[in-house]
Amino acid sequence: MNIPLRFAILSFAHFHANFWAQAILDSPMAEMIGIWDDDPVRGQVAAARFNTSYWEDLDALLASCDAVGITSETVKHADLVERAAHAGVHILLEKPLATNLEEADRISRVVQETGVTFMQNFPKRYDPVNDELVQLVKSGEIGEIVMVRVRHGNHHLLDLGDQASQIWYSQPQLSGGGALIDEGIHAADFLLRLLGYPQSVIAMTSNTALGLPVDDSAMVIYKYADGKLAEIATSNTFVGADESVQIFGKRGTIILSGVDMASKELAQPPFLRFFQQDEASRGWQGSSLIPEFQKPEFHHGGPNYFLECLLTGKPPIATLDESRMSLTMVLAAYRAAETGQIQYIKPFSSH
């Protein structure tokens, strides 16, 4: 593939488009060809902002670039992925993958049929602090895992006040859901990496804090085939927080702080701490690693990783199946909350 890669951004519905555009402008690996948006004014404002051109014709833009970042409303992901893949353009996609599994399957199918490189952006996967955490767990330092809790959230919608109902995140037909699918998906993907695929789920969601047609808060409990339990607590109303991840093993505990918006400004180093019963005299021990999330260039990570995949052939940060699994975990939690019934998550069947 030629350097610099010709890159375009499709839709500025998701705020992360701003970070991605800046990452492309800052990268020697790529050049920004332009922006397309089904909302022309949004596209024009973005193009003016990043000193690039707004393209009315999506097909013409796709014919002129090697790769795109798709940051549209979630319900439009499948359509745009199909358009880009059929044009032979490689795709970096914002999370969540889709609003339902039918759309997710359309994405899987077209990516397999066309052979384009596809990566869904899961920033926790390329954060070295999580590598260290996973390494601690896998090496048995805290013994067999019994329980994991992940608290992950922000206060974006709370801050918007009355205007929160106007934005697309709050409209379930566009977003597929609220805090759980938008923020909880990060926690689901993290659990997927740490513990694999769960067997069952119970959950409750609530929208009373903000009164929106989507959940502003959710609590979810997964159970795994070997009996482990994992909890997700997520919300768009967390104004302050500290610990994000708590992992309880039979011989120790790991705590990770400062890796969500609610704790970003408040958590203090060491961000990764662990306690080992065998070393009880040493108390809590801290890692010197600073999570990527604490760094200003954090959001450059996804586009940069993706560009490296295209240029070096290294595999994307998450496979399509993994993207589908974390979405399945979230959708099963929604079903559990709606029905009040435990949901058994079907073993993943390949398409």
Added chain:
Amino acid sequence: MIGDRTRIGIIGAGFISDYHIQGLQAAGGEIVIISSITEESALTKAKPYEIANATGDYREVLDRQDIDAVLILTPDFTHRDLAIQAAQAGKAIYLQKPMARNSTECREIIAAARQAGVPLYVSFMHRYFEEVERTQELLNENFLGRIFSVRQRNATAGAKWASWFYKKENVGGGVVMQLGVHGIDLLRFLFGDIVAVRATLAQTKHEVVLADGSVVKPDNEDLALITYRFADGMIGNHEAIYNEVAGTDRFRMEIYGEKGSAWLRTERGRLAIYAPQYLGHSGWFTPDLTSQDSGLRQHNHFLQMLSGEVPSDRSAQDGLISILVTEAIYRSADSGSWVEVEQP
């Protein structure tokens, strides 16, 4: 709701009704009946919009069991009584601005709606202009940094289709109540609460010739110069004027922040942005705003609130607060000093 369309009755078939009928029908609302002062004027309005029923008696609208909501689009002095009767009839209420002639009437309307358990909305159409929606999105992204000041002008040539605008007892004041209230709400919508005001008012014309040739002798102010202090320390300037021949298309607004400026409805176009840090380059940027369908967006929002798809927008409370601001303006004009806005 009967079927899947919200069914609505309209009270008032004057100048503003075209805007609301067109917006509501485009948004998919079904207008079942319209009333006016006379059956004849109701029929004249109903025909081109294919509204099935027309009447000269608003009680026929309120008595209907097959409607979910009423739009009250009548002169200001009727708002209180009509809204309270609509609440007692169990209808959701959509009330043209200004909410009423004074804060007492506004509170009576809110209490009646609360007692009857019906939704109450006050229409502020300027919120739905595309340039306003875009500005609000950009403000959410903090594109100008901290905002220091805003200038706003509401100016028209004055209504020429009815005499009631020009009598204080009908509108509870003058240009401040009828036209200025648009700007008061828009400033609050974009920049938050107004805590204090200082105002100078004047009556510059003592005779107005209406479209039908009749002459009315106004007894209320037609020019207002107002300064606002906002809760976050920002200062705003607002002119409301009835005697402008040309120069302002309903409103113009200039926003000045630490990182740039934004102008709405000026000679630079519907929206012009100068924000070098946000845009990454200097020079004015003017996105191609094309949407003219603010009525459609406003009534989409109304129907979605009625069906519970989006939460209520608190416009009834905002309607009351905008009137509390006007009352502070009149008190300031009398005293010549800063006046705090009363709490709702």
